[in-house]
Amino acid sequence: EAGVVQSPRYKIIEKKQPVAFWCNPISGHNTLYWYLQNLGQGPELLIRYENEEAVDDSQLPKDRFSAERLKGVDSTLKIQPAELGDSAVYLCASSPGDRGNEQYFGPGTRLTVT
Amino acid sequence: AQSVAQPEDQVNVAEGNPLTVKCTYSVSGNPYLFWYVQYPNRGLQFLLKYITGDNLVKGSYGFEAEFNKSQTSFHLKKPSALVSDSALYFCAVRESHTNAGKSTFGDGTTLTVKP
Numbered sequence: 001e002a003g004v005v006q007s008p009r010y011k012i013i014e015k016k017q018p019v020a021f022w023c024n025p026i027s028g029h030n031t032l033y034w035y036l037q038n039l040g041q042g043p044e045l046l047i048r049y050e051n052e053e054a055v056d057d058s059q060l061p062k063d064r065f066s067a068e069r070l071k072g073v074d075s076t077l078k079i080q081p082a083e084l085g086d087s088a089v090y091l092c093a094s095s096p097g098d099r100g101n102e103q104y105f106g107p108g109t110r111l112t113v114t
Numbered sequence: 115a116q117s118v119a120q121p122e123d124q125v126n127v128a129e130g131n132p133l134t135v136k137c138t139y140s141v142s143g144n145p146y147l148f149w150y151v152q153y154p155n156r157g158l159q160f161l162l163k164y165i166t167g168d169n170l171v172k173g174s175y176g177f178e179a180e181f182n183k184s185q186t187s188f189h190l191k192k193p194s195a196l197v198s199d200s201a202l203y204f205c206a207v208r209e210s211h212t213n214a215g216k217s218t219f220g221d222g223t224t225l226t227v228k229p
Contacts, residue, residue: 004157042118042204042219043158056216091157099208100146100165103217105157 002026004106006092012112018080021109025074025094032069033103034077035091043091049075050097082113116141118207120220127195128228135190135223137205147188148206148217149179158204164188165210175199195227 005024013019025032030051035043046065048056051072060067064083069075079086089110093103117140127133139145146165150158162173164181172178179190188205205220 040221042206042221044219045216048216093157099210100163102148102150102160102163103158104160105150107155107157 004092004094004104006090006106006109008109009107010110010112012114013082015084015113016081018078019082019111020079021077021090021092021111023075023077023092023106025092026104029094029096029104030072031095031097032075033091033093033095034067034075035093037089037091037108039088046077046090079111082111084113087111087113116145116207116209116216116218118205118218118220120203120205120223122223123221124224124226126226126228129197130194133190133192133195133199133225133227135203135205135225137188137190137220138186139188139205139207140186141207141209143209143211145188146208146210147179147181148208149173149177149188149190150204150206150219152202152204152222161190161203195225197227197229200225200227 007022032049034046037043047060047067049069052069067077089108091108092106095101095103119138148163149161152158164171169181177192202222204222206217208217
């Protein structure tokens, strides 16, 4: 079974530039998560999708961050414009949807904003 | 609000010795509890979970964890540590009776197993 795929793995951009991350979840997983992970900390939820619906985006900084999950499969997370403080690892995860199910994580995208 | 505490940033053990990585949680109802492991430059990998039933759960790579409701703890254990167990471990909690489905993660514990 293929795992969660994320691209790119690494991205270096200058501040004020836009950046986008892509995630393809495990086939059949209707729940998709985007997390931010800072060094030395656990993942923090940015947004959770149930199929194509964003059911929890309370932690997403909507002034600069946006996300979409068209057709309820793969997803894109965008930052525009990026700030120095956005440097972090962005993790995508998926699960079959039930609250008792574990999440399957992708390898993450390490973003460096200079 | 739910929360997770991993009181030790670092745990060091000798190979062959038992290991324990501590986790305590806070939720308003009954918890779903998870342990994940993260190797360098990799995403988190699921180890084990407690949903209901037996308080002692067994997972991948010989790890186990015991749910203790009175102490609100879910410590990760292994009887005999391997050097290859060295990694970053995260505990996570989710409240079972809401539709929110949001997991809260601890800040992680770095386990180092020395030969």
